[in-house]
Amino acid sequence: MKKIGFLSFGHWTPSPQSGTRSAADALLQSIDLAVAAEELxxxxxxxxxxxxxxxxxxxxxxxxxxGAKTRRIELGTAVIDMRYENPLYMAEDAGAADLISGGRLQLGLSRGSPEQVIDGWRHFGFAPPEGQTDADMGRRHAEVFLEVLRGQGFARPNPRPMFPNPPGLLRLEPHSEGLRDRIWWGSGSNATAVWAAEQGMNLQSSTLKDDETGEPFHVQQAAQIRAYRAAWKEAGHTHTPRVSVSRSIFPLLDDRDRAYFGRGGAEQDKVGFIDERTRAIFGRGYTAEPEVLVEQLAADEGIAEADTLLLTIPNQLGVGYCAHVIEAVLKHVAPTLGWR
Structure with missing residues (x-):
């Protein structure tokens, strides 16, 4: 059994060919798709x-x-680039959103990946201390965020406050109990997966990771997940962690599916460089009739190791079509594989 959700990048473009032509479209359609996915x-x-x-x-x-429009479905990120974040202000925002949703947030964080601009986090007022990298800064921001989510007081109260204070040091408000255990780390390497386990975070492993062995992507991802679970056990955490992977999966059920996705050749992993030092492997997508998908996905070792699968959706094709893709996986693929 697996939890199955969708992952949207929320692309928008003013092109007439796009079903998502503005930022407002991207935001409002994301809400509508969450409602539709819950109903499915x-x-x-x-x-x-x-x-x-x-x-x-x-x-x-x-x-x-x-959260205000749904009642049951988990709501999350995959991922938030922590190089850009003020961790204390973020904790307040996260606490408020989690309380509005009734405790359904699942927040994925990361140290960051290549972005649209050079050192974009500098425009947000952040810079790594001397001798550290921007990745170090992102991980440090995450550590501070995790600490304040524990809800322990740390700030000395004003002796003459505007409003009465509870006794002792003050914590950030609003505080949402349990959110600390629903934080995930988006890891692109075996080492950062181990670090995430040591920090007590769940693991998000995407379709991109450092190419550390030259093996197929799904094999490397499965090894990463096993290393994470071993480190979790070694750290002595008392609860069971969660692990998600993301995949592009498109069952071909009708002519519309074939027109959008049925013309490609055999999909395979790709290898490239995300910066001058890091060789990365990009996992393949899956597009085929349901019976073929079942056979292909059954051989994916990364999916087999995970308890949660995030389906990357083509959001510019509209809410209705994205809901169709989600439903196709839930009805025509997942049950045969034992995921439902």
């Missing part, structure tokens, strides 16, 4: 955060709106 029986609605791009950013107003 999906388990999660996740969004990616990008800055300086015609894609979704500012996740907490969107997550709060999703």
């Amino acid at each position: 029986g999906a388990d999660g609605a996740y969004v990616r955060v990008h800055h300086f791009a015609r894609q979704l950013a500012a996740p907490f107003p969107l997550l709060a709106a999703m």
Whole structure:
């Protein structure tokens, strides 16, 4: 059994060929798709955060709106680039959105990936300390965020406050109990997966990771997940962690599906460089008739190791079509594989 949700990057473009032509379209359609996915029986609605791009950013107003319009589905990010975040202000936003949703947030964080502009986090007022990298800064921001989510007081109260204070040091408000256990780390390497386990975070492993062995992507991803679980056990955490993977999966059910996705050749992993030092492997997508997909996905070792699967959706094709893709996986693929 697996939890199955969708992951949207929220692309928008003013092109007449796009069903998502503005930022308002991207935001409002994301809310509508969360509602539709819940009605279909999906388990999660996740969004990616990008800055300086015609894609979704500012996740907490969107997550709060999703939470107000739904009742059951998990609401999350995959991922928030922590190089750009003030962790204390973020904790307040996250606490508010989690309370609005009734405790359904599943927040994926990361140290960041290549962005649209050079050192974009500098425009947000952040810079790594001397001797550290921007990735170090992102991980440090995450550590501070995790600490304040525990809800412990740390700030000395004013002896003459405007309003009465509770006794002792003050914590950030609003505080949402349990959110700390619903934080995930988007890991692109085995080492950062181990670090995430040591920090007590759940693991999000996407369709891109460092090419550390030259093996197929799904094999490397499965090894990453096993290393994460071993580190979790070694760290002595008392609860069971969660692990998600994301995939592009398009069952070909009708002529519309074939027109959009049925013309490609055999899909395979791709290898490239995300910067001058990092060789990365990009996992393949899956597009075929349901019976073929079942056979292909059964051999995917990364999916087999995970408890949560996020379906990347082509949001510019519209809410109706994206809901159709989600429903096709839930009805025509997942049950045969034992995911439902």
